[in-house]
Amino acid sequence: MRPQIAEARRVVVKVGSSSLTGADGRLDTARVDELARLLSGLQARGSRVVLVTSGAIAAAIGPLGLRRRPRDLETQQAAAAVGQGLLIRAYSDAFAEHGVQVAQLLLTVEDVLRPSTYRNALNTISRLFRLGVVPIVNENDTVATHEIRFGDNDRLAALIAHLVRADALFLMSDVDGLYTAHPDTPGAERISRVDDISKLAVDTSRVGSKVGTGGMRTKVIAADIATQAGVSVVLGHADQLEAALAGEDVGTLFPPRKKRRPRRLLWLAFAAEPRGWLHVDEGAARALIRRHASLLAAGIREVKGTFAEGEPVEIIGPDGAVIGRGFVGCSSAELTTELGHSSDEAGHGHQRPVIHRDHMMLAD
Template structure:
């Protein structure tokens, strides 16, 4: 038995449900599953727990009304289907929760919305106000305008970042499999993992996707678990049929206990959502200093500057063998750093140097 009081005693819970868990084998929306989901979350809400539901399924909800036999592959049809399906999906949720006297609200967000300094506060204020109004927020990726996100199951990552945004105690990732296995569940000898202490140390096969309806495979769920646990949120990954047991802290699915130290939002954005504006290639000495002594990256250790970026924008740090070492916020613009690269602060004309990337605004790959 694992101690899952972080889940059973949680005051704020984010639940994410994927398309494969909301649809029948023929692709139609599973109204019974939505009803059971609404019943379980309404009961949680009734006990005073703050609940956020992050849902996929907008495209799946439109398959039958649009006469589509399977999830469309081209982006334009996916976006059109999402535009049709979003209204249908939230209507079904609204009706299902209303059966238990619970009001819901729809929020269409992107990963950038919950992490960019200019927009995350607005998202947090909206959700906080909905909590005070006794409303359950239902969040979906804005698939009608999404690009790569619509294809790669980004609702898993979005759910983890929402859990960090609202300071949740627990995140429950619902899927069509009952946990994380050492290989695909159909593989002979595959074993289910009850507890994963550190995602980075896992050696499992996540190459096979789960279903023809959903877009997110096990890999995106592991990334979500990694984000959430680094944000101080405990995670349960399990089958949608086991939601009530998961919320009760029972030994179902795979449990990822929260890390003790909660990583700042800005560094989470840097690690999991930021698009680097530049690349800093460093020498072997700088690599040792970064990995062994946890030093800042100094201009003297930078061999080459690629890309165009302003001071404070995200950059990727590349080692001498072209291996990624980490990311950070640049201490210089690209033009300024190019003139300082390879020079030490002892050289004439370079005595006023600052770190190329300060340790406090850097995150290493490992």
């Protein structure tokens, strides 16, 4: 048994498109009904539940007469606009059978992590909890661009789990856990528990199904995000959700790390798109890695990209490897005037950090 899972009082469950559709690609209402039954029961026992769901585009494949999931962005967004209504109607009807109301929240990764918007999302979900309503979150595929191309509801679910300070996150799909090799490889065995993701050396190349877009790699990244946020993660098959919620040994468990990282730094590490690249010398690289020092202009040899103060950039070592990411304390234009100069040369008694160590995430 996994008591920390069975006793979770705040739970986020993510289900993929393949777990909600039949062989013909259409939305399978029987699967939706079963999911509603399990989550309604969980709420009735006193837990607060958030459902992060894929399936909007898949729900529209049948009604629109499409043979498969569309590949071009325009048709994807049109299908999402049609399918989102069909999907939430199916959920509303299914949960109503158990006397539970649901609410639809269409979000993007940026909505969850940007200070100007994440608090609104948190306040809305918190109020829904108090009203006894189950929030159903989906990515806003009708306007998303980068996210819709890569199908990243796994990452969104991990960030939602951090947002609501969940005890456990369940990433449920058509794969029953992480394996020592590709699941089709003879002799491959399910990994029951992963204590250190950074030491994981397994094949995560398995791609998503014909109606989904995620793969094992996106799920491991999501588990990394969530465990850094202090959340337990179970990765498993949707048919095993009831057993997973009960704490049985199904799927793969990722225990939480002890230290909960600030939300802004999680966004920096896992969601932000770098606006520029700072190439540093050996001395600066050593100071960053060994002493976790702040980055000064004196250690920067080249600046690429155009960025404003406060935007995310990547730090590149002399060997070309990424050292980490950080929020810059000055614009690219300001930085070029101080590039490679010492404090005295720059005319400062004290040179301000280009990236303060508290605004930086180092690569594993």
